[in-house]
Amino acid sequence: MRVSIPFFCRTVSVLFVMVLATAAAPARASSGKAFYNQICSLCHDDGGDLGAPVLGDRQAWAPRLAKGRQPLYRAAILGMPGSPRIMPGKNDYEGVYSDRQVKAAVDYMIRQSR
Ligand code: HEC
Numbered sequence: 001m002r003v004s005i006p007f008f009c010r011t012v013s014v015l016f017v018m019v020l021a022t023a024a025a026p027a028r029a030s031s032g033k034a035f036y037n038q039i040c041s042l043c044h045d046d047g048g049d050l051g052a053p054v055l056g057d058r059q060a061w062a063p064r065l066a067k068g069r070q071p072l073y074r075a076a077i078l079g080m081p082g083s084p085r086i087m088p089g090k091n092d093y094e095g096v097y098s099d100r101q102v103k104a105a106v107d108y109m110i111r112q113s114r
Contacts, residue, residue, distance in 0.1 A: 001082050010106070031101065031104055032101075032103075032104030032105050032106075032107050032108035033105075033108045034070075035097075035101050035102070035104060035108075036055075036105045036106040036108050036109060039093065039097075039105070040076075040105050040109065041055070043087075044109065049085055050085060050086065051085040052087065053113070055112050055113060056112050056113055057113065058113060058114065060113075061109075061110075061113035061114065062114075063113055065110065065113070067108070069110070072097075072106050072110070073102070073103050074090075074108055075087060076090070076102045076103070076105065076106045077089060077099055077102050077103075079091075092108055098105050
């Protein structure tokens, strides 16, 4: 059987990405939690006054989770400018954070709240 080179390369790179993803998974989980605690917990641990959905409050999160993950990532990265309540985007913070850090924090919040 002849295996074409592009097919071979694609297969190898897919495997490579899978290995990387597996290796990175535990680190990402813990950094999502750390990032949450450092920044997001300010409002999401006790969102009562600010109207933020509280971590672990399934009722508050259910309609948000129903939208799927992407809109939640988007809200956390860009903020929610249309909302009367303040949900900052990553550029609203003093520090410089990557989309990946913010997404990991969202993943952590989702895990705790469904
Ligand atoms: C200044 C307070 C505040 C901080 C800090 C904050 N949030 Fe929020 N967040 C809110 C509020 C308020 C809402 C609800 C906004 C609404 O529904 O109108 C919200 C909503 C959300 C939602 C739901 C979005 C949706 O589409 O329903 C996600 C996800 C979220 N925040 C993630 C984060 C993450 C991740 C961080 C940390 C990087 C963070 N938030 C930091 C106040 C905050």
